Amino acid sequence: MSIKLLKRKDFSLLIFGKLSSLLGSNMLQFALSLYVLSLTESATIFASILSITIFPRLLLSPIAGVFGDWFDRKKSIIILDLVNGIIIGVFGIIYFFNGELNLLSIYIFVILLEITEIFYHSSMSAVIPSMVEKDDLLEANSINSFVMHIGQLIAPTIAALIYGSYGIFTLFVINAVSFVGASLSKIGISIPKTNNGDKNLNLSTFKTDFIEGMRIIRSNEFIKTVISLASIINFVISPLFSIGLIFVIKQILKASDFQYGLFQMTYALSAIIAPLFAGAVIKRIKFGKICFIGFINISLLILIMSLVPSDILINNFEPNGFPYIILLVLTFIMGIIIVIVNIAIGTIFNQIVPLEAMGRTSTVLSLAVTILIPLGQMIFGFLYDYLAPSYVIIICGLILLITMLRYKTALFKYDAMGANSNEVSV
Numbered sequence: 001m002s003i004k005l006l007k008r009k010d011f012s013l014l015i016f017g018k019l020s021s022l023l024g025s026n027m028l029q030f031a032l033s034l035y036v037l038s039l040t041e042s043a044t045i046f047a048s049i050l051s052i053t054i055f056p057r058l059l060l061s062p063i064a065g066v067f068g069d070w071f072d073r074k075k076s077i078i079i080l081d082l083v084n085g086i087i088i089g090v091f092g093i094i095y096f097f098n099g100e101l102n103l104l105s106i107y108i109f110v111i112l113l114e115i116t117e118i119f120y121h122s123s124m125s126a127v128i129p130s131m132v133e134k135d136d137l138l139e140a141n142s143i144n145s146f147v148m149h150i151g152q153l154i155a156p157t158i159a160a161l162i163y164g165s166y167g168i169f170t171l172f173v174i175n176a177v178s179f180v181g182a183s184l185s186k187i188g189i190s191i192p193k194t195n196n197g198d199k200n201l202n203l204s205t206f207k208t209d210f211i212e213g214m215r216i217i218r219s220n221e222f223i224k225t226v227i228s229l230a231s232i233i234n235f236v237i238s239p240l241f242s243i244g245l246i247f248v249i250k251q252i253l254k255a256s257d258f259q260y261g262l263f264q265m266t267y268a269l270s271a272i273i274a275p276l277f278a279g280a281v282i283k284r285i286k287f288g289k290i291c292f293i294g295f296i297n298i299s300l301l302i303l304i305m306s307l308v309p310s311d312i313l314i315n316n317f318e319p320n321g322f323p324y325i326i327l328l329v330l331t332f333i334m335g336i337i338i339v340i341v342n343i344a345i346g347t348i349f350n351q352i353v354p355l356e357a358m359g360r361t362s363t364v365l366s367l368a369v370t371i372l373i374p375l376g377q378m379i380f381g382f383l384y385d386y387l388a389p390s391y392v393i394i395i396c397g398l399i400l401l402i403t404m405l406r407y408k409t410a411l412f413k414y415d416a417m418g419a420n421s422n423e424v425s426v
Contacts, residue, residue: 017185024178026155061367068122068359076123085179092172126358146275153268239380270335288411294341302397
């Protein structure tokens with residue numbers, strides 16, 4: 001990964017503006033989770049606050065996709081960053097005067113932030129592809145991934161220190177300021193206009209553009225393959241990391257809080273390291289092949305991971321230090337592969353989807369991926385309660401393995417045809 005793109009004023013302002021808002025958002029999200037748990041002492045209520053965000057995503061993603069393709073993207077992301085800052089500032093003021101946020105306020109707060117996030121993602125989806133040449137897309141996505149994962153790594157640590165020392169109100173202030181700062185930093189950015197600003201915007205136009213977006217998705221085998229694959233992969237992978245491995249570490253391996261934190265850091269570290277050499281790997285291997293090989297290897301690593309909570313290792317190693325180290329190593333390798341494949345998918349997606357339709361297609365992809373995550377968490381959470389963890393992890397590995405074998409032909413067909421033959425127009 002080279003840093004030549006960061007020498008460009010527009011690109012660097014965009015990336016570090018995103019980092020500013022990401023840091024503030026992740027810090028507040030971390031502190032809010034601690035606040036809710038301390039306020040309610042209920043995992044069920046905490047889970048409900050996390051899951052409630054699926055409803056605005058279901059209802060608004062199609063609308064946000066069209067709006068993202070309609071309006072000036074620079075103005076949209078500036079306004080939405082500012083709106084986020086105002087929302088957070090208002091709820092910070094409410095907390096300051098009341099001394100707390102009740103559950104209803106927290107539900108409203110989370111839903112409002114999710115709504116702005118949906119529209120922001122739609123507007124932002126075509127910004128990087130429009131700012132750089134196609135030959136630089138891989139580099140741009142690698143830098144974006146690297147910087148964003150650094151933010152995700154350091155945000156919880158900073159948030160824990162601030163929350164423990166000064167309370168959640170300070171994080172409201174920091175988060176509000178970070179979004180306002182991100183908004184102001186983007187004023188000086190030059191973002192090419194890729195949408196049609198001459199359209200007569202009304203319900204009929206909305207319907208036409210929405211149908212056109214669906215036509216693009218249905219008519220392009222690559223886009224359909226990516227959406228289907230991403231949905232199934234997240235259905236399997238997300239519950240494994242958010243439920244399964246946490247259950248194994250804390251309940252089976254009886255790991256300490258420090259060991260659990262080290263596990264989280266290991267996965268985050270892999271996400272930071274991977275972009276450094278992802279470009280070199282992706283340039284040497286075709287997309288279909290890297291996607292297929294990457295997730296085939298992940299499925300095999302998951303099957304190996306199923307041995308960690310098994311009696312074979314648990315009964316022969318006390319105090320389970322060796323199984324824990326195996327889990328760390330497997331998680332680190334999986335994290336690197338996942339990030340590399342994600343960068344490859346994002347780059348090809350940006351190259352193939354027309355910029356003027358990027359909002360519609362990216363929101364459909366995001367919705368398809370997101371909607372199956374809570375479903376997977378519920379199903380696999382139920383399985384972890386009634387089956388041995390090893391069996392559930394094996395099921396995850398087998399589902400992923402079968403899925404990749406099912407899509408092998410489509411992925412390799414894309415390689416044979418080449419990217420240019422898959423481009424679509426609106």
